[in-house]
Amino acid sequence: MSRPGGPAPEPDCPELGFYGLAGHTDDPHDLLDEIADAERTGLGAVFLSERFDTKDAVALAGAAAAASHRLGIGTAATNPHTRHPLVTATAATTLHRLSRGRYALGLGRGFDALSDLIGLPRVTSARLEDTVALLRTLWRGEAVADHHGAAGDFPYLRRTATGEDRIPVLMVALGERTLELAGRIADGVVLHTFFTDDTLARAVRTVRHAAERAGRDPGSVRIWAVLATVEESVPEELRLRKITGRLATYLQGYGDVLVRVNGWDPGVLKRFRDDPLVRDHPGPLDAAPAATLERIGSLLPDEWLAACATGSAGHCASRIADQFGAGADSVILHGATPAELAPVVAAWRSRRDPQRFSSLPANPGWRTP
Structure with missing residues (x-):
């Protein structure tokens, strides 16, 4: 049941994404206008970060799935320990089927200081890895029994939904250890804003080499650069x-x-x-x-x-090309709304090579259909 109900139509530029409700917001309803603008503009995916205010990632992803027809949808990111793994598995299953296979679950470490403040344990690589393994077991329709691991102790876990769901996992990564972890276990990687081009190239190499050492096809991991983009x-x-x-x-x-x-x-x-x-x-x-x-x-x-893209739409499009030159598969244009990004996307269309991006589906967590 990887794409229930048949595949979703593909966006015009699946290689480009944006962050929904970038930064602070008091009105999550604005996301609905952003979704409509993004589909008109041709952007490929919306990414939804999470804050403990008006930006619950699961609620926003549900709204994005209902309001869109072609956009890929990714949480980038939620933390593995703010929800019980069965709740997370259920949310991802619901969003996967609701979106007709356009949803990817993104996980990240979060802030140690915030975890300390609200009384949650800090997120370790072991916890991320154990959580991903649990989720994939549940999505396969299998049970988890007598589990004792870094994600917690669980006597018995099982989804009541029938069938198997193939849901990609995105890993949001900044430091080298998390990049290596992402290469070992994730289907896609979301890098960080304000990476220099050299840093981006090193990060791509780190992910690919880690995937290869783990016995995976390094080209199967979809790597998203994140480029702060503000046109003139x-x-x-x-x-x-x-x-x-x-x-x-x-x-x-x-x-x-x-x-x-x-x-x-x-x-x-x-x-x-x-x-x-x-x-x-x-x-x-x-x-x-x-x-x-x-x-x-x-x-x-x-x-x-x-380490961003500013100035004319043409210059911003050139900076997008730089991200691909450094090895990224896709680029999130961060900080601007789809309406603000429209001139940049138009400039990018005039220079993009459609064949280069033909292997990118709408779902931001997959590298090939």
């Missing part, structure tokens, strides 16, 4: 929020890892974090006033802010 028609204040604010927020939360993988200067990160404007700011910096973001931008090197 977007107002300056929004551009600041989507580029400067977004990077600054990442540096607040897990800047050490991002700086390390990019080979950036950790001294710059320390000066950034020690600046009173950053140190004393309550909450994520991408929600800060424009004047604050302008000042914060002066703390960040041009090299760091250049």
Whole structure:
């Protein structure tokens, strides 16, 4: 039952995705307009991150499945320990069948500090691997009995849904160990925003080599680059929020890892974090006033802010091509709405090679139909 009810129609540009409700939102209903715009524009997939506010990934994925006909849908990501594995398996089964096979479950480690704060254990590689194994067993229609592993102790687990469901697992990965884990066990990988082109190429090699060492076909793992993309028609204040604010927020939360993988200067990160404007700011910096973001931008090197796509639609399309040149299979255009991305997608259409992407189905977790 990999595609119940027959296959879904394919999108125009299955190699391009976007994040639904990127950043902060108080109105999840906006996702429905984004879905309609995305299908008109020709984007291939919507990715749904999760926050403990108005962005429950399962609820949003259900809305996306109901409101779309061609878009692939991926959670990118939820954490493996915020739901019981039987609940997660059930949610993914429901979304898989509801979307006619367009859904991929994305898992990630999350933030250690947040796990500590809300009283959950930190997510380890062992927990991710054990959770994926449990989910795949349940999706095959099999029972799990007397399980004792990193995901927990479960006397008996079994879905009541009949049949087998082939649901891909996406892994959201930043550091090398998670990239290697993704190569071993995941069907697709979502990388991180603000990777330099060299870092992207290294990440792709890490995933492919790990897959090969695990006895898998390295080309079967679909790798998504994530490119912050803000075309020149977007107002300056929004551009600041989507580029400067977004990077600054990442540096607040897990800047050490991002700086390390990019080979950036950790001294710059320390000066950034020690600046009173950053140190004393309550909450994520991408929600800060424009004047604050302008000042914060002066703390960040041009090299760091250049790991994105800005300027004309043609230049943004060139930056998309750079991601494919570095080895990515697909690219998430992060930070902008589908309406804002329309000029970029149009510019990309004028230069894309349809044959290159003919092996990409709508489902963002699969590499070949």
